Amino acid sequence: MLPALRMMFRNDWKRVDDERGFTLIELIVVTTLIGIMLALTVPTLRDTVFTDPLKTTTRKLLGLVTGVREVAVRSQQPYLLHISRLENRIWFEPESVKSGSEESVTEKKGELIFPESVRISGILLEDDEDLAQDQIVVWVSKQGYMIDILLQIEDEDGKHLNVQFYPFLEPALVSDEATPF
Numbered sequence: 001m002l003p004a005l006r007m008m009f010r011n012d013w014k015r016v017d018d019e020r021g022f023t024l025i026e027l028i029v030v031t032t033l034i035g036i037m038l039a040l041t042v043p044t045l046r047d048t049v050f051t052d053p054l055k056t057t058t059r060k061l062l063g064l065v066t067g068v069r070e071v072a073v074r075s076q077q078p079y080l081l082h083i084s085r086l087e088n089r090i091w092f093e094p095e096s097v098k099s100g101s102e103e104s105v106t107e108k109k110g111e112l113i114f115p116e117s118v119r120i121s122g123i124l125l126e127d128d129e130d131l132a133q134d135q136i137v138v139w140v141s142k143q144g145y146m147i148d149i150l151l152q153i154e155d156e157d158g159k160h161l162n163v164q165f166y167p168f169l170e171p172a173l174v175s176d177e178a179t180p181f
Helices: 004-017 023-052 053-075 102-106
Strands: 081-082 089-093 111-113 118-125 135-140 148-155 160-165 173-175
Touching: 053 081, 053 089, 053 111, 053 135, 053 148, 053 160, 081 118, 089 118, 118 135
Parallel strands: none
Antiparallel strands: 081 089, 081 135, 089 111, 118 148, 148 160, 160 173
């Protein structure tokens, strides 16, 4: 009976030798190499994406405009979105608040002040021919609708991004194509 048992185990070992696969050492080496490559590339990628002031400001701008639209829908109240090239900032307030009142000056919750290296270089409204406006007010309805607007944001190196907001609750479009500004 013992020789039969040995024969059975020999057949099992033979079967294992015929199968193809990766050894544990090969898997460890590949995993280590992938880890080293990620450790070297992720910080560079993160710095490029998150420290570029133009892209960071564009992300904040998208968040602010999306936020004011959501607040208008949630509160069922129209809002005013102020865009100022002179002050290099964008802010919003309920339509019922007068722009010179004390509340709008002290409330900083709905405001985006651009960094010094980034500026608003152009504003284009859907039905407006004047491209050199210094300040505009955009009405956001209680359904979250607003007019079609195109903002060009530029950094001190001359790079620019165009952000187009659509009238309905569609996502905004960000591009770096040339515009008529």
